[in-house]
Amino acid sequence: MKYLCLVYLSEENWSACPDTSCFAFAEQLAQSGHMLAAEPLYPIQTATTVRVRNGQMSMTDGPFAETKEQLAGFYLIDAKDLNEAISLAAKIPPAKFGSIEVRPVRELDLGITQN
Template structure:
């Protein structure tokens, strides 16, 4: 079964990191990604640009409305994701717990719907 692991973190906190600490964090993500590629769990994954680059799209009464920024202001912002293959939710949770961002942010684990 496929699961989407959504990585939430505080952008402001990350923006205040010392360059050496940020490079260490990137190295941890690289090592994590390599480990799930090697184990066969990895399907896809990427980091996202900051929320200030986001555009929110809504369609109301047949009209498309595009506004700058994320849908809602929150303490933590969506910063990236992994799409993984896992035998069950427990395995997906184990994979999520190993993501470096789980230490100071949160990881949302969502099963992917399969349309037939």
């Protein structure tokens, strides 16, 4: 099953974990067959939030909400169950400086029936 591990860091800890540590961990995940994708994100000052209400689009600079920790990146992993996903998430290097949210990835229900 696919799990998305969202990496959250506070602004003061944004650069606390070196890219080389994250890259090395991603290589370990790839070698073990758990890695599907991983990417760091630029700081929230570069974010744009888009909304569409009543057919009208609006844009806001910055994130959707003011929070203490901000989305810093993600790892998309393949794990046999939630326990394995949590175990892998606990090894993500930025977990020492922020938090990792682990969420199962849901398949879209396209309502297509097979004959």
